[in-house]
Amino acid sequence: MEMKSVTRSLRILEAVARHQPVTVGELTKLFGLPKSTVQRTLLTLNEAGWLRANRKDTTRWEVGARVLAVRPAALQGSSLYAAARDPMIRLRDALNETIHLSVPDALQGMIVVDRVDCDHAVRTFHAIGDASPLHATAAGHAVLAHLPASDVDEFAAGILEGYGEETITDPGELRAELRRVKDRGYAVNHNQYLQGVCAIAAPVLDGDGVPLAAVAVSLPDSRFDVGRLPELGRLVTDTAAEITARHPR
Amino acid sequence: MEMKSVTRSLRILEAVARHQPVTVGELTKLFGLPKSTVQRTLLTLNEAGWLRANRKDTTRWEVGARVLAVRPAALQGSSLYAAARDPMIRLRDALNETIHLSVPDALQGMIVVDRVDCDHAVRTFHAIGDASPLHATAAGHAVLAHLPASDVDEFAAGILEGYGEETITDPGELRAELRRVKDRGYAVNHNQYLQGVCAIAAPVLDGDGVPLAAVAVSLPDSRFDVGRLPELGRLVTDTAAEITARHPR
DNA sequence: GGCACGCGTGCCATATTGTGGAACGCCATG
DNA sequence: CATGGCGTTCCACAATATGGCACGCGTGCC
Incomplete structure (x- = not known):
């Protein structure tokens, strides 16, 4: 209904959990969303501690520790x-x-x-x-x-x-x-x-x-x-x- | 930085986890946010399966099973x-x-x-x-x-x-x-x-x-x-x- | 019994917020 | 050297979330 960005963020979080470690590109294909949107979402989830980038350069994403705390x-x-x-x-x-x-x-x-x-x-x-x-x-x-x-x-x-x-x-x-x-x-x-x-x-x-x-x-x-x-x-x-x-x- | 609504939603999710079962009012006090904002967020998280309302009428919120799936x-x-x-x-x-x-x-x-x-x-x-x-x-x-x-x-x-x-x-x-x-x-x-x-x-x-x-x-x-x-x-x-x-x- | 309070809920004009197209820099490949 | 794929950044636009307000209801205090 509402909060499109929140709903989408959670679905991306779930997708990362199922496919980890996963790249931005793979997620864009999976959802058919613009790269920038996916990227922005990943960075936000990362900032919040729910996701973490595994490697330094070629960024692959994993679920963060916050999930365990909850x-x-x-x-x-x-x-x-x-x-x-x-x-x-x-x-x-x-x-x-x-x-x-x-x-x-x-x-x-x-x-x-x-x-x-x-x-x-x-x-x-x-x-x-x-x-x-x-x-x-x-x-x-x-x-x-x-x-x-x-x-x-x-x-x-x-x-x-x-x-x-x-x-x-x-x-x-x-x-x-x-x-x-x-x-x-x-x-x-x-x-x-x-x-x-x-x-x-x-x-x-x-x-x-x-x-x-x-x-x-x-x-x-x-x-x-x-x-x-x-x-x-x-x-x-x-x-x-x-x-x-x-x-x- | 960005995605204020997403960041806030996740923080509300964490707060529910720590204080569950919790009511809308308690969360508004905790965050100092408008009631409507908190409520909208809760409904969205609920829709996504990350939260669930425990009782039918007087709604208290708990963390949903989606967290476990991740x-x-x-x-x-x-x-x-x-x-x-x-x-x-x-x-x-x-x-x-x-x-x-x-x-x-x-x-x-x-x-x-x-x-x-x-x-x-x-x-x-x-x-x-x-x-x-x-x-x-x-x-x-x-x-x-x-x-x-x-x-x-x-x-x-x-x-x-x-x-x-x-x-x-x-x-x-x-x-x-x-x-x-x-x-x-x-x-x-x-x-x-x-x-x-x-x-x-x-x-x-x-x-x-x-x-x-x-x-x-x-x-x-x-x-x-x-x-x-x-x-x-x-x-x-x-x-x-x-x-x-x-x-x- | 009546009044007031706190609660969960719904609405809507506003502008704040997220959007996504486009472009950049980088690396490996042909 | 050209090319394609990748992750990343930027920005004008408008879609989106915002939050003040009001409603209805149950409670407990006069």
């Missing part, structure tokens, strides 16, 4: 994080499997915000801050299932990348699966994204039914027993509901 | 990070003490970018993303000692907060200590910032002698033996030099 706040200050902590620990104690809390992000898919580990020697691993695709993970499905159909259609119109035989790459099939997920209350993923990994996820909704996040149990398929699925699904769904209840509206 | 790039994509990894691990193996890599940031002081842990039961702890003051840490001294005198003077002109009896709060004393640090090649900190913690740090410089970062060994003073200081200092200095050598110019 990051802890993004995690622990969040009211969602606070509301989710205890229920996640209880769920881990009940199952002794790793629990993840992820939030949706338009650009990157689902981003892991918090994790509570199990104590098995064999366990799945997703670092805090990791991103995974919406269409190929249980957490992603849990969130997508509760978005308005128009948003899902818009998303499905993009490329649904395949990561293995199980990945849903067809928009129609995805919509059908999302309907099942919504009816059932939780999503299940087996080998859709990472091979050998299973996950069961349920959405955390706000008062209006808008999905804020997803809680997921993640385990190696060697420990996954289909017979336990209803029980796991119920526990995850209950945990999500508990987080919803504890989250300030 | 993190992996800031760390692992950074050439400095890549160059430092192996030397840091070797230093940890040599000493079995925790090693930190920190970068300077004008606003926040030194920010921890990477960490390699020791395996003692008693160890120091600084999370990645944590900030600590330039004038009261070994890493800060290592960096300050290699900045131009004018920059140091400007910095020392600000308030040098005290954190205990050992903290250097006098500008002249700080300058003297920085000269010693530069001559010796490494900085030592004992109880200047956190009580019971010692650190020895050396700077990573670029080709022009500009400090990019600092490597530091950090240990509880119960394990600190002054007799070993020259040895520790040499090892840390060597590690810093190795990182410098591996870092692309």
Whole structure:
């Protein structure tokens, strides 16, 4: 709407993060913007500490340290994080499997915000801050299932990348699966994204039914027993509901 | 210089991170800016995904997930990070003490970018993303000692907060200590910032002698033996030099 | 109950601010 | 020596962000 320069600056910042170390020229091609505009933006972001030029002469740009300073706040200050902590620990104690809390992000898919580990020697691993695709993970499905159909259609119109035989790459099939997920209350993923990994996820909704996040149990398929699925699904769904209840509206 | 709105937006973003969850009014007081300007900025940042309104009606603002999505790039994509990894691990193996890599940031002081842990039961702890003051840490001294005198003077002109009896709060004393640090090649900190913690740090410089970062060994003073200081200092200095050598110019 | 205060929000004329075309200097390449 | 690509700088123009003002609402103090 407004603040064109700010919006553009942030998009350039994101582009630098994804392509770093990157040059001015590469960014101008990427955005189709005049060189001077990109350059001015880079210098401003640099001045502000969010970007830094790596080499002295031929300037390549990287994301600066300021991002790291802001990051802890993004995690622990969040009211969602606070509301989710205890229920996640209880769920881990009940199952002794790793629990993840992820939030949706338009650009990157689902981003892991918090994790509570199990104590098995064999366990799945997703670092805090990791991103995974919406269409190929249980957490992603849990969130997508509760978005308005128009948003899902818009998303499905993009490329649904395949990561293995199980990945849903067809928009129609995805919509059908999302309907099942919504009816059932939780999503299940087996080998859709990472091979050998299973996950069961349920959405955390706000008062209006808008999905804020997803809680997921993640385990190696060697420990996954289909017979336990209803029980796991119920526990995850209950945990999500508990987080919803504890989250300030 | 330019892009006033961008600079201001980023500063507002940082302020939200520090004070979250925060209201429009609190921010206007903090910056002395018109309400409408702050609000417009918040809405723009929200639209871009960097901020989110927590509640529906009485709007309080938090940092959004976009910040997390940028993190992996800031760390692992950074050439400095890549160059430092192996030397840091070797230093940890040599000493079995925790090693930190920190970068300077004008606003926040030194920010921890990477960490390699020791395996003692008693160890120091600084999370990645944590900030600590330039004038009261070994890493800060290592960096300050290699900045131009004018920059140091400007910095020392600000308030040098005290954190205990050992903290250097006098500008002249700080300058003297920085000269010693530069001559010796490494900085030592004992109880200047956190009580019971010692650190020895050396700077990573670029080709022009500009400090990019600092490597530091950090240990509880119960394990600190002054007799070993020259040895520790040499090892840390060597590690810093190795990182410098591996870092692309 | 009424009044005043503080809050978040929306509007709009103003001029401040960012824009981007063009030109410069540099280096590697043909 | 010419050429193309690169990062960088400049500047007149107008699009853009600005911030004073006003509205509506919930709160707490008379």
